[in-house]
Amino acid sequence: MAPGVDNKHLPSQENLLLDYLRRLEDKRAGRRAVYIMLSGLKPFNRREQHIRAASSSFESLIQSRHGQLFCLKNSDLFFAFKAEATPHAEAVVRKIRFLFSDDPFLEEENTDKRRFVTWHDMEKDYDALLLKVQDAVEAEHKRATDVHSSRQDARTTLKARQEQGEPLTPDILWRVEKALGSADLSNLVRRQFVCSFDSKHRPEPFFSELFISIADLRETVIPGVNVTSNQWLFQHLTKTLDRRMLAMLGKTDHITISGDISFNLNVETLVSDEFLAFDDNITAGRRGTMIIELQMMDIFANLSAFVFARKFVQDKGYRVCIDGLNRHTIEMIGRKSLEADILKIAWNSELLNSGGEVVRSKLRRSIEKVGKHKTILCRVDSREAVNFGRAAGAMLFQGRYIESLIAEDNRRKELLRLRRRIERSRSF
């Protein structure tokens, strides 16, 4: 939801909201507002599609000109509406509450001072509200100027930005590394599912990958810098990310995750004291639910360590997944495929453009060789990608497109549940 670098010069939602409130000053009678604190939810309930689902619930109220919605940078929603639409707004909020009913934030709402939903009467609460919004704008403004004042050469900066963000230099990375050492990264953890499809083309989760969102990290820690612009420096940074990820996963109360999960680590991390300490603290049963993802490049840079570490973690009960394969590299590592349990091949639209049928049948042979139950087509961003993958024999998929299918399926289930409830209450 965080606006990208490109629209930094557009008025922010915070600014718009402040402007709106000011204009409302002498017309506030008969107006109400509701503040929904989505920022208090657990990270896995705060993914883009969740925010989108929550904000789109207000759509009919907005279209009928009963109110106006502001989506703040921290994911919170502010909806201002005419008093006569109160029952409708209440119904929408109930629906949103229902969407997140399993989140600890809602369960603890009564004991916690912070509330998920706060209703305001514009007439009575106007001053307090204005103050609250002003604070938010100031915080946002400060963040933006901090970024600006650290830049000298605006032209060079802009030019580099246009070419995908400011490049990473050792100095910047050093700052990032230091910041990472102390920052709480749990709100940067994202989850993406690996799914198969049932007979009705509905996604069925196999496991989910947990990762630290690099895009959000970049926005939070060092805005405007392209952290991935230098492969080698980024690879160095991942060692720090590994340690933070292990620390987070080690605290079971920190992230409550259901189902099997995977996460990326460096080969070097697997034989480090941090990993041994992590392994000591988790139960034997949990190891079986964890899949460790390793990058192809990292493996070949540390091959003898990989051979040792793979055996070590597999013996302990973890599964090993090789990430970052493409149609060439999967062919290179052949049938034995480094004795990993799972392989991930990255989708790329090039696959369609460069040779079509030949490429597909080659990939099909590779997938057959290593086994289709252990091969995942990842970075799937379109229906064509899934179709291509299926034609090449793949059964497991991951990527933005799969996430949208899951969201769609969840909405469908949600509506179904809602309808059953209504029917039940009617029958009483």
Add this chain to the structure above:
Amino acid sequence: MVNIATHPNRSVFAGDEGLLKEHLERLEGNRAGAFAVHIRLSELRSSNRKPHFIRIASRSFESLENNYDAILFKMINQDLILSCRDVPINNLDEAIHKVRALFSQDPLAVGEEGSFDDRFASWYDLAWEEDFNNFKKVVTDMEVKAGRVAKEAEKARKAAKANKSMAGEPLDLGNLAKINHSLQNARVADLVCQQPVICIGAGKGGAVAFREYFVSMSDLQRRIAPDVNLLSSPWLFHYLAEILDKRMLVVVARHDFSEPADSISLNLNISTVRSREFQHFHRSIKDHVGKLIVEFQLTDVFVDVDAYYFARDMLQKQGYRVLIDGLTPLTIQFFDPGILEADFVKINWSPEFSGEEVQERMMGIQAMVRSSKQRKVILGRVDSESAIKSGLAMGVQHFQGYFVDTLTQAMVSKGIV
């Protein structure tokens, strides 16, 4: 592997060897049910004998130590000795099997488990007089050696400190920016060295195939960052290497290619080939591209295989030849470099790969040499005559390394080359 943490009052030299000896003395009066297992991790290949590997391996015995009358001693030479009483053999087998599996790529672990010639683990039934005495002798020997090993280690540490070649602070993000800056401004032309690759034909003598041009890292370190070990962080080193490439290109562009001298090879990052600096380089040596071989590191290839293919196609079309460097006999077991379709493949020799246990690995190279008629396989880091002999036996004809340097010098002085 001296467990100083658990025995704070002991000197380093006493180590677990001393403790084990004391333990044995106490045991002597009551030997019923006692036995010991000696696991010879000291005989692993050096690439498998890293301290953290040994630490992980020794953890496999933790549950035995916690649940039974078993004590693990970690010897200074990295061997493990487990002293047990009435520990169920099956449980112990399981733990040893796990450790053996960790090192399954090592010749030491290849021997058949429990067989007579299995060097990996030796068992001693301490209730039996003969075994007890044999074991006591082993332990006494180890204790004597331990003192020597520790002294040597200390000497080596001091020597490394005195000779600052590749020692020093680790390379990290804190000092990288400064080094980066120094590298861009330092003189490198006088640090460029060359090493010949020779071709030995069947029945014929040797001839220089080409010469690799490179910057001596220890000299470069002395010049730009005498207190920092440039090779301590592989990823950050790659970062510096990209900058070094550009400096190198300027130097090599000045090389006089019009002389009928040997071809030369140059180590480059794949990203460099797509840079403006490389275009300049290409323009200045255009008429001599046939004499140039570009070496890519395997790790760099795996960063982005598509980028590699793109660079290789471009270079070959322009007339350059491409070499893949950084392979080992272990790499070949896991992937076939033939698919990269380079003109040369360089496999680094290491003395650990001689010996009968590794026949399988050698077969891998042999098969590769046979299958790649067009591609030339180079055995790099050749440091002895026996390495060349094994190479020739596998069908390899191209060699590079210290031993080859001496050989070439001898040939030059005799006027053969």
